[in-house]
Amino acid sequence: MDAEALFDEMAAKLVPRGASTGAMFGSRALKLADKVFATSGQGRIVVKLGAGTPPHASALEIGEPFDPSGKGRPMKEWIVFDDGQDPTTVAGFVEAAYELALSRRA
Numbered sequence: 001m002d003a004e005a006l007f008d009e010m011a012a013k014l015v016p017r018g019a020s021t022g023a024m025f026g027s028r029a030l031k032l033a034d035k036v037f038a039t040s041g042q043g044r045i046v047v048k049l050g051a052g053t054p055p056h057a058s059a060l061e062i063g064e065p066f067d068p069s070g071k072g073r074p075m076k077e078w079i080v081f082d083d084g085q086d087p088t089t090v091a092g093f094v095e096a097a098y099e100l101a102l103s104r105r106a
Contacts, residue, residue, distance in 0.1 A: 001087040004028075007040035010094045019098060025068055030098070037101040038094050043083040045090055047097040051076045055096040062089065 001009075011021055011030060019037075022029045027041030039046045046066045049056040056079065063081045065074030081090045 002083050003040050003043050003045045003081075006087050006090060006094075007038070007045060010038070010091060014094075014098050017098075018102075030094070032098065032101040033105050035101055035104070037097040044080050045094065046078055046080045047093050048077050048100070049079055049093065049097055050100050053100065055093060055100070059093050062086075063093075 007028060007030075011019070014030060015021065018032060020031050022031050022036070024036045024039050025041075027039040027046075029036045029040075030038040037048045047059070049059055056077070059079040059081075062085060063079040065076075066078035066080040067074040079093070081093070
């Protein structure tokens, strides 16, 4: 499953639970209370997992820190997954990002 199809699947699952769709950096985004927690574009899914959290540490084993500028300055809470990663695993990280966003909203 490619990143766009996985994003669509996760949006279908999370929008009924309170998430919404939008855009960030010209990519499609999943948001909770206007805060982006996942994006998809250019064959990648990027998720905000909270630096230092167990999901963030686990994600670093298969993903990479997200560096939108390409200048060696990654965003500390964001991890990028390319097409070809196990979709079930990546979906789990999107779910973890949603749960983190939900916990920060309260």
